[in-house]
Amino acid sequence: MDSKMNSTEISLWNATSSYCPIKPQHIIISVLICLTFLVGLLLNVFSLWVFTCRTPVWTSSTVLQFHLAVSDVIICPMGPFMAVYYHSANWIFGKALCQLKVALITFHIYSSILFLSLISIHRYVAVVRYNRDSCMNRKDFVQKLCVGVWLFVLIMGTAFAAIVDTSTENNHTLCLSIHQGQYIDLYLIVNFTFLVPVLLLAFIVSAICYCLLVRSMSLLDTSHDNGQAIKNKSHKMVAVCLVTFVAYFMPMNVVRSVGIVVKKFFPHKCSLLLEIETAYYVSWIVAGANCCLDPIIYCFSSKKFMRNVHISLSKIGVRCETGHDESL
Secondary structure, three states: OHHHHHHHHHHHHHHHHHOOOOOOOOHHHHHHHHHHHHHHHHHHHHHHHHHHHOOOOOOHHHHHHHHHHHHHHOOHHHHHHHHHHHHHOOOOOHHHHHHHHHHHHHHHHHHHHHHHHHHHHHHHHHHHOOOOOOHHHOHHHHHHHHHHHHHHHHHHHHHHHHHOOOEEEOOEEEOOOOOOHHHHHHHHHHHHHHHHHHHHHHHHHHHHHHHHHHHHHOOOOOOOHHHHHHHHHHHHHHHHHHHHHHHHHHHHHHHHHHHHHHHHHOOOOHHHHHHHHHHHHHHHHHHHHHHHHHHHHHHHHOHHHHHHHHHHHHHOOOOOOOOOOOOO
């Protein structure tokens, strides 16, 4: 009798977990995703143009900022595809574009995280150890670090994209979805073995740099305008990096992790799963806003970048007031 009851319960559990409804998201989510990535694309393409065409002499800081802008640009063209997918709950673009989407998302998120960490480290070295020889102040060394970051995310993203495929669930074609039951074990392993540890490590490194920088800035002579300007700019720039981690990348990773756990261990909780799915898509809008925030880091980090922006804008009739203080 007990064995029959257990079999019946298992069958009901499987039936319930297999037929969680897959619902399209509200049109507002799709519209906001398109707008966010469009603004991010324009800002970062403009930033890349300033770096490549208006900045003849690159420093180690310029190298890091350029690669961060590249990491933001590569995801923006996927905005319309993601918007259509979220609104229809149906991936109509085929297997190849699905795998490209998986690869580009991985490239973007984790290259951005790593470059933000390197920018925090570089700022600490530039301000606190400015009078000492450091490899982080050498452009050739920083270029090698950037190549290493791209190789790491390229291997991780390509391997992940090669495994993940489209699948059909309840008459919906899905791509990188929490409803893809056959991939949930893979999502669980990849999420808690690679993705979350990379984010936490990068955040810890940036937070340590910020704490050390704040302690060093408390000893800086701010009686002169230049000292105060360096202190204010350093605080703002590293704070922006930390805000990017906490406000933009953390929500996506937390919501994704919760969703994977719910799908894996509580698949019958359909209403909760659908709420988490909506929260994840909203977190994508928030994460996409990071593409719009990163150009602010370039302004805090380099007075030359701001000056080149002002010159470029003045040529199209936009007048900006420029400051006269020099920065590191």
